Amino acid sequence: MSFELGPHTLAIDGSGLPDRQLVGGKAWSIARMRALGLSVPPAFVVTARACTHFLDTGAVPAGLAEELARGVGWLEEASGCRFGGEERPLLVSVRSGAAISMPGMMDTVLNLGITETTEAALGRVTGDPRFARDTHRRFLELYGRIVLKGVLPELGEDASPADWRKAIEGATGQGVPADPGAQLAAAVTAVFESWNSRRARRYRQHHGIPDSLGTAVTVQAMVFGNLDERSGTGVLFSRNPLTGERAPYGEYLARAQGEDVVSGRYTPQPLSALAAQLPAVHEELLAAAATLERENGDVQDIEFTVQAGKLYLLQTRAAKRAPAAALRFAVDMVAEGGIDEATALSRVTAEQVRTLLRPRLADGAAEGARCLARGEAACQGVGVGIVVTNTDEAERRALAGEAVVLARATTSPDDVHGMIVCRAVVTEQGGATSHAAVVSRALGVACVVGCGEGTLAALEGRVVTVDGASGCLYDGALPVVAPDENAEPALALLTRWAEARAPLAVVAEAAEAFDLGNVDGGEDVARLPELLAGKTTVRGGAIASDEGVKAAVAAGVRTIVATPRLPVLLAALEATRP
Amino acid sequence: MNDMHLALHGVALKKHANAAAVAAAAGLELERADALLKEAAAGARLAEAQGAYVLTPAGRMILDNQYSRYYGALRADAAFVAAYARFERVNLELKQIVTDWQMLDLGGQKVRNDHSNADYDAAVLDRLGDLHERFAPILTQLIEGLPRLAIHRRKLEHALEEAEAGRIEWISDAKRESYHTVWFEMHEDLLRVLGRTREE
Numbered sequence: 001m002s003f004e005l006g007p008h009t010l011a012i013d014g015s016g017l018p019d020r021q022l023v024g025g026k027a028w029s030i031a032r033m034r035a036l037g038l039s040v041p042p043a044f045v046v047t048a049r050a051c052t053h054f055l056d057t058g059a060v061p062a063g064l065a066e067e068l069a070r071g072v073g074w075l076e077e078a079s080g081c082r083f084g085g086e087e088r089p090l091l092v093s094v095r096s097g098a099a100i101s102m103p104g105m106m107d108t109v110l111n112l113g114i115t116e117t118t119e120a121a122l123g124r125v126t127g128d129p130r131f132a133r134d135t136h137r138r139f140l141e142l143y144g145r146i147v148l149k150g151v152l153p154e155l156g157e158d159a160s161p162a163d164w165r166k167a168i169e170g171a172t173g174q175g176v177p178a179d180p181g182a183q184l185a186a187a188v189t190a191v192f193e194s195w196n197s198r199r200a201r202r203y204r205q206h207h208g209i210p211d212s213l214g215t216a217v218t219v220q221a222m223v224f225g226n227l228d229e230r231s232g233t234g235v236l237f238s239r240n241p242l243t244g245e246r247a248p249y250g251e252y253l254a255r256a257q258g259e260d261v262v263s264g265r266y267t268p269q270p271l272s273a274l275a276a277q278l279p280a281v282h283e284e285l286l287a288a289a290a291t292l293e294r295e296n297g298d299v300q301d302i303e304f305t306v307q308a309g310k311l312y313l314l315q316t317r318a319a320k321r322a323p324a325a326a327l328r329f330a331v332d333m334v335a336e337g338g339i340d341e342a343t344a345l346s347r348v349t350a351e352q353v354r355t356l357l358r359p360r361l362a363d364g365a366a367e368g369a370r371c372l373a374r375g376e377a378a379c380q381g382v383g384v385g386i387v388v389t390n391t392d393e394a395e396r397r398a399l400a401g402e403a404v405v406l407a408r409a410t411t412s413p414d415d416v417h418g419m420i421v422c423r424a425v426v427t428e429q430g431g432a433t434s435h436a437a438v439v440s441r442a443l444g445v446a447c448v449v450g451c452g453e454g455t456l457a458a459l460e461g462r463v464v465t466v467d468g469a470s471g472c473l474y475d476g477a478l479p480v481v482a483p484d485e486n487a488e489p490a491l492a493l494l495t496r497w498a499e500a501r502a503p504l505a506v507v508a509e510a511a512e513a514f515d516l517g518n519v520d521g522g523e524d525v526a527r528l529p530e531l532l533a534g535k536t537t538v539r540g541g542a543i544a545s546d547e548g549v550k551a552a553v554a555a556g557v558r559t560i561v562a563t564p565r566l567p568v569l570l571a572a573l574e575a576t577r578p
Numbered sequence: 579m580n581d582m583h584l585a586l587h588g589v590a591l592k593k594h595a596n597a598a599a600v601a602a603a604a605g606l607e608l609e610r611a612d613a614l615l616k617e618a619a620a621g622a623r624l625a626e627a628q629g630a631y632v633l634t635p636a637g638r639m640i641l642d643n644q645y646s647r648y649y650g651a652l653r654a655d656a657a658f659v660a661a662y663a664r665f666e667r668v669n670l671e672l673k674q675i676v677t678d679w680q681m682l683d684l685g686g687q688k689v690r691n692d693h694s695n696a697d698y699d700a701a702v703l704d705r706l707g708d709l710h711e712r713f714a715p716i717l718t719q720l721i722e723g724l725p726r727l728a729i730h731r732r733k734l735e736h737a738l739e740e741a742e743a744g745r746i747e748w749i750s751d752a753k754r755e756s757y758h759t760v761w762f763e764m765h766e767d768l769l770r771v772l773g774r775t776r777e778e
Contacts (some may be wrong), residue, residue: 084776101697103742151712153665199707199742206743241684251686252727268686319699322689349694361590380690392632413778415763416752432681432688433673435762441680441690493735 006067009049011074012043022047024097024216035315036295038288042078043220044071046188048098051214055190060185068184071219079221084180088125089118091135091222094187096194098215100207104199105215106145106191108487110220110259111139111179116161123536126227131257133161138259140164140176140446143183144517147190148172154220186203191217223307223314224257227518230278234268238289238300238426242492244328248286258303258314274306277441281311292316297339298347346577348494350546350567356491357564361467362479370475372459373451375426377471378437381446383424384466384477387459391418394471398422406455406464411436419443424466426473428453448473485564498569503553503576506565513561527550532557543568581606581613584726585614586641589631590770591763596629603763604727637652649724649771658723662768664716668709669765672734675705676750676758693746701740706749706757710738730764 003011010018012027014034023031027045034040046068051059072090073081081090094107114122119136123129138154144152150172150507155164166318169175175182194200195215204211225233234252241249251268253260254277260266275282285304290310292300301319321329330344339347361382385403391414391538398404406422408415410429418424419439424446427436431450440447445466465478484489499505516522516539519531525542528551532538539561542548550569552560562568588604588611589595596620597605601611615631619622633641652658679702681688682695693699717734721727737757740748750758769776 093581101700103700103707107705107708126734149712151716153664154667191748199704204741235685237685242687242689249685317697318695320684322682322684323692326694346711349692350691352694355690355692365682377688412758413591414593420753433677436679438673438750439752440675442750442756442758458607483674532595 005044005070005074006063008047008061008064009071010045011180020100024099025101026095026097027216027218028080036291038313039311041221041223042075043218044074046217047217048214051192051195052212055195060189065185071490075221077509083113084115084118086117086121089113089121089362093222095218096191096215097218098213099128100209102200102203104197104203106194108141109146109187111135112183112187114139115180116179125459126224128226131226134160137164143176144168144172147187148174184375188217191215223305223312225257227308231307232256234274234284236289236302236304237319238293239329241319241325244325248289278306278309281306284311288313304363306413323355326479327356327490328351331493336390341502342501345497346571350568353567353570356364357483357485359480359482362450363479363480365475369478371472372475373462373473374456375448375451376431376472377446377468379440379447379468381468382465382480383446384480385423387464388460389457389460394422395416405464407459419445420439426451426456428456458564486567491566495566495569498566498573500571504557504572505559506568507535507559507561508565510537510561513539514545515535515539529555535563546571581610582614583644585611586618586623586637589633590641591766593632594630605729645770646773652723653772655723657719661716661719661770668713671709672761675702675709678702679749707742708739730760733760
């Protein structure tokens with residue numbers, strides 16, 4: 001058991017696993033990493049008991065202030081830094097954490113404990129006063145947005161902290177406490193209050209979670225990846241999340257904080273940079289990744305920071321992955337004996353397989369092809385067609401059967417009718433969050449944005465191949481191939497596993513089948529229960545969607561006729577899971 | 579401000595839309611909208627094809643003139659303009675949230691989000707719900723200046739509720755009044771009202 005600092009707080013020292021209901025998922029995960037012998041910044045947790053007291057009485061338990069002070073004392077002891085200190089200041093993160101994660105709970109506040117005094121101290125310790133000032137600004141921004149729930153004006157980088165505080169008070173009607181202890185108390189109360197936010201209440205109601213559980217609050221020492229030359233921050237995937245290759249993959253940014261990576265202001269280096277600079281840390285990191293992957297039974301995505309040559313793991317979770325990686329992780333981990341076939345099948349979705357089977361440029365097709373324009377790749381996929389710059393004309397020609405690439409300076413809702421029917425969208429201006437990018441991704445249309453002013457008008461009437469992966473517009477129609485689900489060994493293997501477990505058969509051809517495509521309402525999933533009653537072999541119509549497959553399983557259909565087969569098998573399996 | 583202006587404005591927001599969609603966007607009764615659209619088409623302000631309307635160049639010019647005429651007072655209203663400035667701040671956040679909804683960052687590489695990771699999706703949807711709540715007072719200020727903007731609030735709430743109930747296509751699907759579709763339309767509406775142009 002982690003040791004008690006008082007009736008409502010626990011120090012997480014890794015001496016055992018606390019009750020997950022009491023400390024919440026995040027603190028539990030920290031305790032588990034510590035129990036595995038991994039290096040995690042010290043933390044303590046205010047348990048859900050304090051929250052239920054607050055919910056029942058409208059006030060925090062008597063003595064919680066002293067318990068928080070003891071918690072901070074334990075962090076000071078473990079980190080060698082002082083909260084509000086003038087030499088080595090301790091800053092903390094504050095996050096909510098219920099046993100079950102839910103929306104509407106307070107987001108994480110970072111860098112709590114920074115004041116005029118500690119900013120100056122942090123500037124001296126890191127030798128980087130600008131960083132210290134920026135940390136102060138980021139704290140105020142988060143505190144204003146998350147604790148005070150405001151939309152703040154931009155806190156200009158040249159203004160002073162006093163100006164920032166004034167701006168926040170103007171926008172939210174409340175001030176940010178100057179004292180670190182008061183900041184902490186206010187943040188803890190804000191977490192408790194978030195338990196009863198509109199979204200959290202609705203979520204609990206919808207999922208039958210009792211309102212009385214309450215949430216814990218995790219308070220963790222911040223570590224600094226920008227302390228010195230032997231510091232940095234990064235992300236590690238225990239295997240490659242793009243290809244699925246069994247090799248660690250990640251990025252590292254020396255002398256930086258996590259926010260620097262997220263902000264996109266700096267370009268991180270591959271993990272080899274860490275291996276070259278701090279080989280022992282690199283080795284420890286890979287060993288930790290292997291442990292966490294084995295313990296959690298899935299590929300991990302780990303955020304870490306190195307402070308003065310010492311590694312700290314900040315967070316680990318099941319890795320996000322591209323479709324190719326999802327397939328390879330599943331197949332490889334079965335071969336390695338890490339998971340069973342049923343688990344492997346649950347980790348590849350029908351949509352991922354459809355993505356893998358989408359047409360793509362033939363191998364080597366782009367070699368020697370002329371790149372007419374280049375921009376930011378905004379939506380993957382390949383689109384071949386004739387360039388049209390007028391949206392109405394593009395729509396007319398596309399509806400008449402021509403393959404059209406819509407090229408615009410920018411797009412707006414006026415252009416959506418043309419974007420829906422074209423093969424690709426390209427723009428001269430705008431980036432990854434522009435209208436063209438967002439709408440193309442929603443439509444699944446290949447898209448390249450920001451090719452530069454005046455680059456596209458001259459291409460009117462030319463046939464081009466738009467590669468939404470590389471961001472290139474190639475001259476002419478390059479060869480495009482559609483992958484075959486039977487030719488790819490990993491897909492074929494997964495198909496065999498799925499066939500052995502699916503609640504119905506999926507065949508490519510059948511002599512006789514009930515064709516939903518020829519029936520009134522056959523495209524409407526809601527009509528399927530009635531239309532499919534008593535049918536054994538079906539094809540077409542709404543069966544093309546996962547929801548349609550689910551309805552077919554529910555209706556007792558025995559055989560679906562469709563190609564490719566694997567997505568339908570996976571959707572049918574998914575329909576049998578709770 | 580008259581109903582004909584609202585009908586033309588509705589067509590500007592909902593290009594290639596039928597009378598029902600224009601009526602909904604402009605806050606007009608369907609019959610009234612239908613009659614106005616037919617009248618405007620007869621007067622060459624609109625072009626009609628298979629029941630869907632677009633502005634003619636003349637119609638667009640007339641409409642732009644009407645904007646500056648009808649909204650002169652609003653453009654000079656400091657509270658409204660300040661609320662709009664705050665909207666622009668939130669707009670940057672919204673665009674980032676929708677992009678994060680659609681794309682995963684895999685160690686620096688962006689790939690399409692195929693929605694196979696429920697935790698990731700839940701976290702992004704949570705950010706959208708949080709933004710919606712923080713934006714609410716700003717939208718209320720905008721509606722105080724121009725009551726017909728309330729239609730966007732109803733549509734945003736509807737899209738968010740659908741998405742939170744698990745129908746995730748209500749976040750960014752371009753073919754329905756998803757959160758992003760309505761948000762963008764609201765942005766266009768505000769730009770027209772204030773006589774500004776969008777910055778990419």
